Amino acid sequence: MASGLAITALFALLYAVVFVIGVWFLPSTLFGLLLMIGFTLLIILFQYGISPLIVGWLYSIDWIPYEEFARHYPHLADSLDKVVAINGIKVPRLGIIHDLNPNAFTFGWSKNSARVVITDGILEYLNEKEQNAVFSHELGHVVHSDFIIMTIVFAIPLVLLTIARWAYYAGWYSGRRRSSDDGGNLIGLILIVVAVLAYISYYLGYLISLIVSRIREYYADEHSAEVLEDPNALATGLVKIAYGLLVDTNNGQVKERNRSRVRALRGLGIFDPNTAKGLGIISVSSTKVLSMEAIQAAAAWDLFNPWAKYYQFRSTHPLPAKRIMRLNAQCEFYGVKPTIDFSNARKIKEAQAGKSMWDEFLSDVMVKTLPTLVFIALLGFTIGWIFGLVGFSTLPFLNTRNIILMWAVGLYIIGFLSILKTRYMYKSGFEAKKVVDLITNVKVSPVRCVPAVVEGVVVGRGVPGYYFSEDMKFQDDTGLMYIDYRFGIGIVDMIFSLRTVRKLIGKRVRIKGWYRRGPSPYIQVDTIETEDGRRHRNYAKHLRYFWPILMFSVGIYLFYLWL
Known part of the structure; x- marks a missing residue:
């Protein structure tokens, strides 16, 4: 994921540089717009051509x-x-990443x-059978030509963004400003x-591209x-990958694994790391049998929490529970009974x-956004007064002195609301918890936390294989959890990632922090204590x-200015 973000940032920077050059040196005409669109398409084609090479270079693939x-x-x-015989395609290049993730x-x-790449995990x-299912899912992306389709789909919003920025700068900030006559003003307004x-x-195109994905x-x-x-x-494979099943059932102890080199590539992997990283439920009963009740509780967040709908709206991948439900619906066609049952999730x-959970959701949104609102x-009130918008200029009490007073009082209100927001998001009352206790909590959100203390082992970095990842992956005897140290x-x-994280991997720790889910479950760290007292x-x-x-x-x- 880190390499994917790095590649995206690199090409975004290239796009920005080309666009700035175009704004100042190309004519603000239709010809200039066509040139900018041409440059945008060239960047997209360049990214399409070089990205597979970069991925192969960044990841340690055997x-x-x-x-x-x-x-x-x-x-x-x-x-x-x-698959090759039915679809008449060439055999893909096959790779293994020696990592148990x-x-x-x-x-x-x-x-x-x-x-096509799979990990040792x-x-x-x-x-x-589950290995075959996951492997065949990836082959599905191959035979459906998703590389080309998704490149085109995500290119369309970028072209629209180019048009928007060109029109804006051509209308206001191009080096060739319009004249002040009526014709020039009309053209500027049209732009x-x-x-x-x-x-x-x-924006609509971007949302549609996510739907297509x-x-x-x-x-x-x-x-x-x-x-x-x-x-x-x-x-069942998705349950193990997205919700995790990484316990050694022979003795229940965590084993030190090779450090991960890959989690997924956003848009190409078996699941979206933004929606499934850290979904580390290992629900094992006393007989070491996967607990369907725990799976349903973990899935209930995907299915019923309004925050899940919000995050699904912005994701390239469906939430795991949604995919499992759709797979269950196909079972009748193949004459089999669904293995994963969500009938008790509600x-x-x-x-x-x-x-209903909408009251909690609206409370969370209000707490999160009220200082900004x-x-x-x-700001809006002040702008309306400065430009004399309808209604503002007729208010007799509005003058510079009172505007200053309004801002002084307003900033104090914002300050107090920010304190209330922090106290709401970082509650006290820490209690000892297991990962499975946290992951099965349906009411949790990125704003509404559960103060918790967990004990176990740090098994890897939060972004596997990324040297500058300050976050970690943690495991106790019930599950895995993403640890957010940001x-x-x-x-x-960066200093913490370079100096400390590698020393914590493999060590038993006691972590005090705030458990959240947004959409993946994670603990935001307050304190990490090691066995040696650090x-x-x-x-x-x-x-x-x-x-x-x-x-x-x-x-x-x-x-002071107002007095």
């Missing part, structure tokens, strides 16, 4: 010849042969130049309208079910949160008080 792959994994080779992904230029924790419409179209994932799931003639294999949710209201200041995070504090909570202090300080200064 490429295996087909003959060796078939000898070691004959069950996977059988599925591969079947279970995942699989595919990348390449076309169905005849694809690479897929082979370790999934049975052969601003075009910019607004293009920005709206860009989620549909392609469903198609790949259907391909997996078709190859195996059983949707259950992928459903009862579990209602037992914890009642009939007050600031926007102050401080909020880049240099501090303590690592995180002051992200304390840093949040900087803004109220700033608001109060500016407010005092404005009061």
Whole structure:
């Protein structure tokens, strides 16, 4: 994921540089717009051409010849042969990442130049049928030409963004400003309208591209079910990959694993790391049997929490529970009974949160956004007064002195609201918890936390294989959890990632923090204690008080000006 973000940032920077050059040196005409669109398309094609090479370079992949792959994994080779024969494609290049973090992904230029990669974790924790299901899902992306389709789909919003920015700068800030006559003003107004419409179209296009991406994932799931003639294999595989099943059932102890080099590539992997990273439920009963009740409780958040709908709206992948439900619906066609049963998920949710969760959701949103809303209201009111908008100029009490007083009082209100927000998001009352206790909590959100203390072992970095990841992966005897150590200041995070994280991997720790889910479950660290007595504090909570202090300080200064 880190490399994917790095690649995206690199090409975004390239796009920004090209666009700035175009704004200042190309004519503000239709010809200039066409040139900018041409540059945008060239950047997209360049990214399409070079990205597979960058991915292959950044990830430690052991490429295996087909003959060796078939000898070691004959069950996977059988599925591969079947797919290749039916669809008439070339055999993809096959790779293994020697990492016990279970995942699989595919990348390449076309169905005849694809690479399919699985990790050792897929082979370790999934049975052969589940391995086949995950492998066939990735082959589904290959035969459906998703590399090309998704490149085109995501290119369209970028072209719309280019049009919007060109129209905006051509109308206002181009080096060739319009004359002040009526014709020039009319053209400028038209360009601003075009910019607004293009920005709206860009946003709608981006949302549509996410919908298309989620549909392609469903198609790949259907391909997996078709190859195996059983949707259950992928459903149970998703439970293990997205919700995790990484406990050693022989003795229940955590083993030190090779550090992960890959989690997934956003848009190409078996699941979206933004929606499933850290979904580390290991629900094991006293007989070491997977607990269906715990799975349903974990899935209930996906199915019923309004925050899940919000995050699904912005994701390239459907939430795991949604995919499993769709796979269950296909079982009748293949004459099999669904293995994963969500029939009691609603009862579990209602037992914890009642009939509706919208009241908690709206409370969370209000707490999260109220300081910002007050600031926007102050800013809007002031702009209306400055430009003499209808209604503002007729208010007799509005003058410069009273506007200063309004801002002084408003900043104090924002400061107090920010303190209330911090106290709401960082509650006290820490209690000892197990991972499975936390993961099955349906009411939790990115705002509404559960203060918790967990004990276990740090098994890896939060972003596997990323050297500058300050976050970690934690495991107790019931499950895995993503540990968020982000401080909020880049240099501090980098120092912690370089000096401390590698020393914590493999050590038993006691972590005190705030459990959240948004959409993946994670613990935001307050303190990490090791067995040898070392303590690592995180002051992200304390840093949040900087803004109220700033608001109060500016407010005092404005009061001084007002007096």
